[in-house]
Amino acid sequence: MPKNVLGLEHTNAVLQMIPSLYDLLLRCGSSPAAGGVVVIYHDARLRPEYGLSTLSRKPWMPPTASGVTRDALLGPLRALDRQYRDHALMPPNMFIAVDVPNRRAWFSRSFQTRPKGPFLDATTSEPIPEVLAGPPARLADRAQIFYPEHVPALARDLSAPQDSPEEAFLLHEELLQLAVDSLDSDEQLDPLPVHLNGLWVFARPIIMRRPDGSERHVRAVWYRQGEVVWRMRTFAAGIGNDPKEVGERLAGRLPFVPVWDESRPESKLLAAVWALMAQGGITESDHQTSDRGPSAENPERGDLTIVRVKAGTDHAQVYRNDDPSNFIDRPAWSVRGHWRHQPYPSLGRDEAGNVITKMKWIASYSKGDARDFAPRDKVIVVRP
Known part of the structure; x- marks a missing residue:
């Protein structure tokens, strides 16, 4: 079995064993260690290789x-590593830390007293959402705007002879603002299934914060x-400038599930x-098809899809400056946008007998002339 396949199976198996390790440590008392x-851990540099310790490395x-x-x-952990030894390979170092009082865990190939995250729920091995001190992303309102004619050159510059995007998507700045607003929650x-090989270009860069507090402008x-x-892969770029890859290259097993x-x-x-586009009634697209598909010589010849907030919708009243409904006088109201688990009986029921749900975005904004009308709460339900 290839070593990289063993490594992926090893990581998945570690995730599966964390809840049982947590249950055993619970039996040791509420504070089993300092x-x-x-x-x-398994540490190939030590003898013996396997052991238990505190965060201060004391046995x-x-x-x-x-x-x-x-x-x-x-x-x-010993049983898991036996697969490597059966193939005459040295099993990788592994340090699994379980914080019993706080019901969280983390693991790494090296010993870390202060992991960067994400922390895992020790009872399920699911990632625990980080609580941010500020917005996770925001639109760069003074940066250059990319128009459709700028996208082919960007796709060309990112491409290699044997590797290029099959299609490009230009996300209008109004849609980007809506997407950024939707990140206020930890839902x-x-x-969702997405384009298999697509370049997603932002009309305006999105300012994204690194864990260390610094920022990068993603195009x-x-x-x-x-x-x-x-x-x-993530890139920063301006008009006429060579794109620069920023941040870590991300990868994972299908289906794509974002780390929150x-x-x-x-x-x-x-x-x-992707969730906003899949919901229906929120976005509209203008698809531009080239005469030929992309190639090693002409990667810019791929199709281009321009995506923006759909005209005439409740969302357009907020995010589209050109929407006619913005000029209609109306009472002021205020609603906070949020994702909601919407039941869909037509999709059937899960193994527990519950109606299957899908995430649905509920609009959020303040609108109208507050001088003439008292604000009132109003929830806009967007129907697919």
């Missing part, structure tokens, strides 16, 4: 009265997927855009 954190043993043994905690969006995201794995933390703002933003 600070409540126990590290279950730790479960209390005898708990009935939990050292072998019970290390057994799952996990549903995995484009290139998403592509194979049979098993998806990949994402501050270190992956581009992942969150694209998830919001």
Whole structure:
């Protein structure tokens, strides 16, 4: 079995074992170690290679009265690593930290006392959303605007002889503002099928914050997927300037599921855009088809789709300056936008018998002449 396949299976297996490790540590008391954190590890540099420790790297043993043994905690990791040894390979280092009082966990190939995240729910191994001190992304309102004629050159500059986007999408600034506004909540969006090899270009850059507090201005995201794995690259670019790749290249197993933390703002933003486009009644597209598809010699010859907020909708009254309804006098109202789990009986029921739900965006804005009318709450329901 290839080593990279073993590595992916190893990571997935670690995720699966965390809840059972948490249950065992619960039996050791509310604070099984200093600070409540126990590290279950394999470290090839040490003898013995497998052990238990605190965050200060001091050896730790479960209390005898708990009935939990050292072998019970290390057994799952040893069994997992046996696949490597059966193929005459050295298993990778692994440090699994479980914070029992706070019900969270993290793991890494190296020892980390202060992980960058995302933290995992120790009971489910699902990522825990980070609580941000500020907006995860915002529109750069003074930057250059990209128009359709600027996209081919950008696609050409990003392409390699054997690797180029099949289609480009230009996201209008009004749609980008709507997508950014939708990121105010920590709602996990549903995995959705997307273009297999598309370049998503932002009419205005999106300012995205790094975990260390610094910022990058993102102009484009290139998403592509194979049979098993998806990949994402992020670029900064101006008109007439060579694009620069920024941030970490992201990858994961299909389906695409965005990691909901501050270190992956581009992942969150694209998830919001795809969800808004898939909902219906929010966006409209102008599809421009080239005479020929992209090629190694002419990668800019791919199709271009321009996406913006749909005219005549409640969203257009807020985000489109050219919408006629903006000139109609009306009472003022104020609503906070949000994603909502909308039941869809037509989709059937899940294994538990519950009606299947999909995430749905509910509009948010203040509108009207507040001088003549008292504000009143009003919820705009967008029907697909």
